[in-house]
Amino acid sequence: MSTSCCMSPTFSNYTTLKPLGDRVLIKIKAAEEKPAGGILLPSTAQTKPQGGEVVAVGEGRALGQNKVDISVKTGTPVVYSKYAGTEVEFNGTNHLLLKEDDIVGILETVDVKDLKPLNDRDLIKVTEAELTTAGGLFLTQASKEKPSIGTVIAVGPGALDEEGKRKEMTVSAGNTVLYSIYAGNDFKGSDGSDYIALRTSDVIAVLSQGNDIYVQYSVI
Numbered sequence: 001m002s003t004s005c006c007m008s009p010t011f012s013n014y015t016t017l018k019p020l021g022d023r024v025l026i027k028i029k030a031a032e033e034k035p036a037g038g039i040l041l042p043s044t045a046q047t048k049p050q051g052g053e054v055v056a057v058g059e060g061r062a063l064g065q066n067k068v069d070i071s072v073k074t075g076t077p078v079v080y081s082k083y084a085g086t087e088v089e090f091n092g093t094n095h096l097l098l099k100e101d102d103i104v105g106i107l108e109t110v111d112v113k114d115l116k117p118l119n120d121r122d123l124i125k126v127t128e129a130e131l132t133t134a135g136g137l138f139l140t141q142a143s144k145e146k147p148s149i150g151t152v153i154a155v156g157p158g159a160l161d162e163e164g165k166r167k168e169m170t171v172s173a174g175n176t177v178l179y180s181i182y183a184g185n186d187f188k189g190s191d192g193s194d195y196i197a198l199r200t201s202d203v204i205a206v207l208s209q210g211n212d213i214y215v216q217y218s219v220i
Contacts, residue, residue, distance in 0.1 A: 054072050077108055078104075079106075
C-alpha cells in the first residue's frame with residue numbers, strides 16, 4: 001500500500017525552488033533531541049519544530065494600487081504557525097513553503113521572549129492559573145482551565161489594509177489582556193514561563209486595576 005500521501009514531496013531532480021507571490025521558503029530547524037535537563041527524548045516525544053531560516057521569498061503581492069514586498073529577508077530566523085504551509089524535501093533537507101502571513105515572528109536568539117511579532121500578532125507572557133476560585137474553593141490540577149490572561153511583551157507593526165497600509169494595533173506592550181483560550185502558538189521560555197503568540201483579533205479585552213475599577217479573571 002502506498003504511503004506517499006503522508007510523506008513530504010521530494011524534489012531531488014531540481015536545483016532551485018522559487019516561491020511565488022507572497023510565499024516564503026523556510027529551511028526547517030531540526031527538533032531538539034535533548035531538553036534543558038539533558039534527558040534524551042524519543043522521536044515520538046519531540047515537539048514538532050516551529051522555527052527555521054528563510055532561504056527564498058516570492059516577489060510580493062498587490063494590495064490596491066500598491067505593490068507590497070515580502071517583509072522578511074533570506075537568512076532571517078523565524079517562527080511560524082504550527083499547521084501552516086506545505087512541507088517539502090529539497091536538497092536533502094526538510095523545508096516549508098508557506099504564505100508570509102503564516103510567519104509568527106522573527107526570533108534571532110534561542111529565547112522566545114525575544115520574539116519580534118510580525119503583522120497583527122502579539123507575544124504574551126501567560127499568567128499562571130489560579131489555584132482557588134473567587135469564592136475561596138481550592139482547585140485540583142484536573143479542574144484548572146488553561147489560563148487565558150497574560151501580559152503583552154511585544155506587538156507587531158499591524159496588519160495591512162486593502163491599500164497596503166498598516167492598521168494601528170489595539171494593544172501595547174505592558175497591557176494585561178484576556179485572550180481566546182485555544183488561540184495562537186504556545187512556547188516555553190528559558191525562564192520556565194509560558195508564552196503565547198497570537199493575533200490581536202484573538203485578544204478579547206484589556207484588563208486594568210486602578211481607582212475603583214478592577215477587572216479580574218477567575219478560573220471557575
